[in-house]
Amino acid sequence: MREPLIETVGLTKYFQTPKGQLHAVEDVNLCIYRGETLGVVGESGCGKTTLGRTIMRLVDASSGQILLNGNNITKLKGKEKNRIYNDMQMVFQDPYSSLNPRMTVGNIIEDPIRTMGHKVNKKEMADKVLEVMEIVGLPARYYNTYPHELDGGRRQRVGIARTLVLNPQFIVCDEPVSALDVSIQAQILNLLMDLQETKQLSYMFITHNLSVVRHISSHIMVMYMGQVVEYGEKEKIFANPCHPYTKALLAAVPQPDLNMINRKRELLHGEVTSPINPVKGCRFAARCPFATKRCNETDIPLVGIEDGHVCACMLFQS
Numbered sequence: 441m442r443e444p445l446i447e448t449v450g451l452t453k454y455f456q457t458p459k460g461q462l463h464a465v466e467d468v469n470l471c472i473y474r475g476e477t478l479g480v481v482g483e484s485g486c487g488k489t490t491l492g493r494t495i496m497r498l499v500d501a502s503s504g505q506i507l508l509n510g511n512n513i514t515k516l517k518g519k520e521k522n523r524i525y526n527d528m529q530m531v532f533q534d535p536y537s538s539l540n541p542r543m544t545v546g547n548i549i550e551d552p553i554r555t556m557g558h559k560v561n562k563k564e565m566a567d568k569v570l571e572v573m574e575i576v577g578l579p580a581r582y583y584n585t586y587p588h589e590l591d592g593g594r595r596q597r598v599g600i601a602r603t604l605v606l607n608p609q610f611i612v613c614d615e616p617v618s619a620l621d622v623s624i625q626a627q628i629l630n631l632l633m634d635l636q637e638t639k640q641l642s643y644m645f646i647t648h649n650l651s652v653v654r655h656i657s658s659h660i661m662v663m664y665m666g667q668v669v670e671y672g673e674k675e676k677i678f679a680n681p682c683h684p685y686t687k688a689l690l691a692a693v694p695q696p697d698l699n700m701i702n703r704k705r706e707l708l709h710g711e712v713t714s715p716i717n718p719v720k721g722c723r724f725a726a727r728c729p730f731a732t733k734r735c736n737e738t739d740i741p742l743v744g745i746e747d748g749h750v751c752a753c754m755l756f757q758s
Contacts, residue, residue, distance in 0.1 A: 442473055442474075442568060443509070443510060444471035444472060444473055444507070444594075445472055445473060445474050445508070445509060445609055445610055445642045445649070446470075446471070446472040446506075446507070446610050446642065446644070447470070447471050447472075447505075447506075447507040447510075448468055448470050448495065448504060448505065448506055448507070449469055449504055449505040449507070449663060450468075450469065450503065450504035450505065451465060451467070451468045451469070451491070451494060451495070451501055451503075451504035451505070452465060452466050452467055452468070452501065452502045452503045452504050453465040453487075453490055453491075453494045453499065453501055453502050454502045455592050457512060457716060459716050459717075460716045460717040461564030461716065461717055462716050463665070463666045463716075463717075463718055464487050464490040464666050464717050465487045465490050465491045465494060465713050466487075466666045466667050466717065467504070467665050467667070468491060468504070468668055469665075469668075470661060470668075470671070471476060471758060472610070472642050472643075472644060472659075473642065474609070474640055474642055475636065475640045475641070475642060475644055476643075476658045476659065477642070477643040477644075477645050477656055477657045477658050477659070478643070478644050478645065478657065478658070478659050478661060479645045479647065479652075479653035479656065479657030479659070479660045479661070479674070480492070480644060480645065480646045480647075480660075480661050480663060481647060481648060481649075481650060481653055481660060481661070481662055481663070481689065482541075482648065482662060482663040482664055482689075483648065483664075484648065484665065484742035485715075486663045486664055486665060486743065487577070487663055487665070487666040487667075488614075488646045488647075488648075489533075489614055489646060489661055490666075491528075491663070492530070492612040492614050492644055492646050492716050493612075493644075494506070494616075495528075495612065495644065496528060496530050496612055497513065497516070497521060497524065498530075501514055508524060508527060508528065508610070509527070509609075511659045514649060514756065516645065521758065522556065524606075525552070525556065525606070526556060526606050526607075526608065527608050527609045527610060528608055528609070528610045528611075528612070529552075529598050529604075529606065529608040529610075529611050529612075530611065530612040530613075530614065531596070531600055531603055531611060531612070531613045531614065531616045532593060532599060532614055532616075533614050533615040533616065533618060533619060534619055535592055535595035535596035535598070535616075535619065535620075536588075536592070536595055538599055539587040539595060539598060539599065540587075541586065541587050541588060542586075543586075544583070544584050544585060544586055545578070545582050545583055545584070545585050545586075545587075545590075545598050546566070546569050546584060547634045548587075548598055548602055549569045549572060549573065549598065549601045549602050549605055550565050550568070550569050550605065551602070551666060552602060552603075552605055552606050553565060553568070553605060553606065555735065556606065562688075568605060569583070569601075569605065570583065572604050572605050573601055575601070575604065575630065575635070576597045576598075576600050576601045576604065576635075577597055577627075578594065578597050578598065578601060582594065585612040591618055591624075592619060592620050592621070592624060593621075593624035593627060593628065595626055596616060596617075596620065596624075597628070597631070599616075599645070600616075600628075600631065600632070600635075604635070604639075608637075609641065609642060610641070610642045610643075610644075611641055611642070611643050611644075612643075612644045612645065612646070613632065613643055613645045613646070614646045615646055615647050616628060616632070616645075617629060617647075617649075617652065618647065618648075618649070621744075625652070629652065629656055632656065633656060643656075645657060650689055650690060650692075650693045651693055653674075654674065654678060657674050658674060659671070659672065659673055659674060660665060660672065660673075660674050660677045662677075662683065662685065662686045662689065664685050664724050665712075665713065665715050665718070665723040665724070665725060666715055666723075667723060667752070668742065668752065669683045669685055669686065669724065669751065669752045669753070670682060670683040670685075670749075670750070670751045671742065671749070671750050672745075672748055672750065673748050673749065676746065676748065676749045676753075677749070678690070680745070680746075680749070682749075682751040682755075682756065683724075683747050683751050683752065683753050684724065684728045684729065684730055684753065685724050685727075685728075686751075688708050701735075708727045710726045710727040710728075711726055711727075712726070712727070713725075713726050719736075720736070720737070720738055720739055720740075721735055721736035721738065721739065721740075722735040722736070722740050722752075722753070722754065730754075730755060732754065734754050735754050738752055739756065740752045743756055743757060
């Protein structure tokens with residue numbers, strides 16, 4: 441039986457605001473196995489990035505557990521916490537703001553090695569950096585350049601090289617292509633997929649672009665207002681979307697097919713509910729065309745639709 445590389449159990453993150461408690465991530469349970477990609481999708485503000493940062497321990501969870509190779513890393517502090525970054529790294533959304541403008545490409549890529557205290561001499565360090573640069577498609581001539589001298593695609597390659605230099609097992613990709621031109625997006629996606637195949641990496645790929653998710657993911661998790669509303673294998677989610685929110689997201693994906701120009705679209709109406717001190721019930725109910733009184737009476741758990749496919753909707757509750 442395979443053991444998950446990354447697992448969360450009831451992972452929750454709240455933020456205190458002047459108006460009350462903001463429920464950014466609530467009771468998320470997920471498993472990511474070696475060599476697999478979990479695509480996390482949803483509108484801006486649904487909690488995708490907070491989930492990724494909480495798993496990475498960049499922010500502390502309010503409750504729940506984060507397991508790395510079966511070990512609970514939720515409460516680790518100091519040096520014990522720092523050691524997990526040998527196995528976990530993150531690629532950020534904006535390739536420019538995530539790079540230190542005062543450091544050269546070579547210094548940026550070698551920085552994790554120095555930060556983690558690995559004992560390597562100057563030549564070994566340079567060789568390792570050049571090796572990683574070659575892997576991500578950065579010519580050696582960029583070793584002494586600065587981020588402002590590079591275009592967006594090359595900056596993101598620097599960010600990816602920085603994550604790879606410690607040979608991690610798991611990488612959180614927080615919308616790594618959303619700030620890039622379409623042609624460059626394809627190059628970066630193909631690079632990530634090639635790296636996954638050669639190094640057996642596991643990804644959490646955070647995005648709002650379902651076309652990208654379909655290309656790179658093995659499993660998909662749909663989030664709305666901090667909660668998971670649907671989860672399953674990629675093929676099952678696209679072939680049989682169950683939650684009304686998932687259907688609306690899929691309907692918004694452009695189709696390059698003139699025969700589908702008159703296809704029916706799922707339009708959402710109504711106001712987005714506040715994530716601050718939310719009341720019981722489905723948080724999507726105010727925008728859902730199938731909402732009934734029952735949807736506002738109690739929180740709706742995830743239930744199985746088919747093997748490996750779950751959905752949190754009153755339409756599927758017994």
